[in-house]
Amino acid sequence: MTAAPALLSVENLTVVIGGAAVVDRVSFEVGGGQVVAIVGESGCGKSMTAFALMDLLPAAARRTSGRIELSGRPIQDLGDAGMRKLRGKEMSIIFQEPVAALDPLMTVGDQLIEAIRAHHDLDRAQSMAHARKLLESVGITDADLRLKQYPFELSGGMCQRVMIAGALAGQPRLLIADEPTTALDVTIQAQILELIKARRAEIGASVILITHDMGIVADMADRVLVMYAGRIVEEADAFDLFARPRHPYTEALMKSVPRLDDVPGTRLPVIEGAVPRPGSHGPGCRFADRCFLAIDRCRAEEPGLLPVDGGGRRSACWRRDDVGLAGGPA
DSSP states (O other), X not given: OOOOOOSEEEEEEEEEETTEEEEEEEEEEEOTTOEEXXXXXXXXXXXXXXXXXXXXXOTTEEEEEEEEEETTEEOTTOHHHHHHHHBTTTEEEEOSOHHHHSXXXXXXXXXXXXXXXXXXXXXXXXXXXXXXXXXXXXXXXSHHHHHHSOGGGSOHHHHHHHHHHHHTTTOOSEEEEESTTTTSOHHHHHHHHHHHHHHHHHHTOEEEEEESOHHHHHHHOSEEEEEETTEEEXXXXXXXXXXXXXXXXXXXXXXXXXXXXXXXXXXXXXXXXXXOOTTOOOSSOTTGGGOTTOOHHHHHOOOXXXXXXXXXXXXXXXXXXXXXXXXXXX
């Protein structure tokens, strides 16, 4: 039996700013109903990848290569008019900062109605009724009042819920969540993640979850892409990744997460140094200068994504078979 095609397929995606690649030859797939997490530190290219998929790159950035297919249809060259029809209905994005993404001069109701009528043949009254249901579906009480309010009258957590409601207005098959809980307290974070889970189950959507929080990844993801300095350095099913990382950067990220069984007073491991600026790295592995396993070959020759243990797992590391064993970053 032939395997079903991926909902989203990305091949050789490259985005440059000022001549330097901030996303460098990235390829991956997202299956129907699957949650794929893209993880890494700030500056690794996670959000820029999402913006490229939505054709929402900032003015200084441009895509120089890459094929992007949604349900087998190439979308990388649709242009503004074509992407406007696709955004919201086929794929939507939840931005990191809801207050910045919502229009402060429009009421919540007007913003939701605009999103609804872009993809549904409804009059204003029908759209308002639909907007009310959307707010209720994301856990907002007193929806009639909230529809009349402006974003600055709402809390950060409530604005995030409004943005999720807007992103789901067209019932997209692919939802991109770009650091959806970064600015929220722990309690609201948990509520937002549960909301994304519930909506995924309800409408059968696939999710690309962009985060630096490995705890969220463990809770949400089916598959994980680890990005560093614009490139994917490890790709694996979430269970396999947490059972044993096979790239030193992945291992370092996981060890920097606090654990309940840590001995009180123990210093939390950190990854020394910083992500290299785009275009400033040498010819070898971009993580070599921060890596506890680096050898001369690592600094001289950059590895591609190499197979690990079968099953589609890959790691861009010459010493991938030595990662995740005794030792590792202190």
